[in-house]
Amino acid sequence: MRRTIYQHDANAKHEGAPRLAWVRGLLAVGACVAVASIGSSCNLDPVHRASVNGLGPEEADLYPVESEYHRPGEPCALCHSTKGPADSVFVLGGTVFWGPDDYNARVDNAYVRILDANKTKRCFVTNCNGNFYVRKEDFSKITFPLLVSVERTVKPGQDESTLVIRRMSSHIGREASCATCHIQGLRDFASPGQIRMFNSEQEFKDKNIPLIDCPPPEDFVQVQKCPEDVN
Numbered sequence: 001m002r003r004t005i006y007q008h009d010a011n012a013k014h015e016g017a018p019r020l021a022w023v024r025g026l027l028a029v030g031a032c033v034a035v036a037s038i039g040s041s042c043n044l045d046p047v048h049r050a051s052v053n054g055l056g057p058e059e060a061d062l063y064p065v066e067s068e069y070h071r072p073g074e075p076c077a078l079c080h081s082t083k084g085p086a087d088s089v090f091v092l093g094g095t096v097f098w099g100p101d102d103y104n105a106r107v108d109n110a111y112v113r114i115l116d117a118n119k120t121k122r123c124f125v126t127n128c129n130g131n132f133y134v135r136k137e138d139f140s141k142i143t144f145p146l147l148v149s150v151e152r153t154v155k156p157g158q159d160e161s162t163l164v165i166r167r168m169s170s171h172i173g174r175e176a177s178c179a180t181c182h183i184q185g186l187r188d189f190a191s192p193g194q195i196r197m198f199n200s201e202q203e204f205k206d207k208n209i210p211l212i213d214c215p216p217p218e219d220f221v222q223v224q225k226c227p228e229d230v231n
């Protein structure tokens, strides 16, 4: 076995790589068994594992790690799934940005509205980092396909007149992470780009809308419910 993998002949070029991958898989199984014993989620699907690893490590200088504020723009439900590595499972999750290009300008208190195949309407609010997420237990009967819109009001919680609203014209067939299609930093044939309220950064700048630090300052009002859910 060992000899086959490490031999330096012409065949190794073709056969060595898949075998190495196989050995890595075996090592991962070993690691999983070890990890499983301390209670964390683990999975043996190499494609899933590669996708998760491809996202890279947490960036503590950008956000509080492993919190509701982390990894804005990334496909939340890739990790927050039964395959892990996160323990919590999300049926939907994503990040809303002000413009099409600036990763650092994200929309706090945006209302993300979902209409599912059962005509159930639900609305979720983004936090100071533009993130929203829906736990399985919070929308257990969610049925795809979905229609979705995103609204930001003038002063969420106080002045609920519309500042800007955008509706996705196609439906979401089955994908739980907005960012799987709205790929960060990619705006071309392959992706509509980050979810945005304005079509240009200039348009956003012209509005003079304040950006919120995250975690937010004490006087920041995090709206918990959309206007239609406040009674």
Ligand code: HEC
Pocket: 052, 055, 066, 067, 068, 069, 070, 071, 072, 073, 074, 075, 076, 077, 078, 079, 080, 085, 086, 087, 088, 093, 094, 095, 131, 132, 133
């Ligand atoms: C690369 C994998 C990965 C991605 C992508 C990811 N998370 Fe997480 N997240 C984790 C892990 C691991 C934790 C640690 C706690 C746990 O295991 O659930 C965590 C913790 C959290 C928590 C705190 C624990 C909880 O369930 O309340 C929240 C909230 C959260 N993430 C939201 C998000 C949102 C929103 C996104 C997308 C914008 C996202 N995460 C993207 C892996 C990820």
Ligand code: HEC
Pocket: 092, 093, 094, 112, 148, 149, 150, 166, 167, 168, 169, 170, 171, 172, 173, 175, 176, 177, 178, 179, 180, 181, 182, 192, 195, 196
């Ligand atoms: C299956 C791929 C896919 C997923 C998943 C997806 N989108 Fe989209 N989205 C698109 C495409 C393609 C467009 C551009 C065409 C259109 O509007 O349908 C778009 C456009 C949009 C628009 C902008 C419409 C406009 O005004 O130009 C918004 C807002 C939006 N999506 C929100 C979301 C949210 C929120 C999520 C996650 C809950 C999400 N999308 C998940 C593919 C996707």
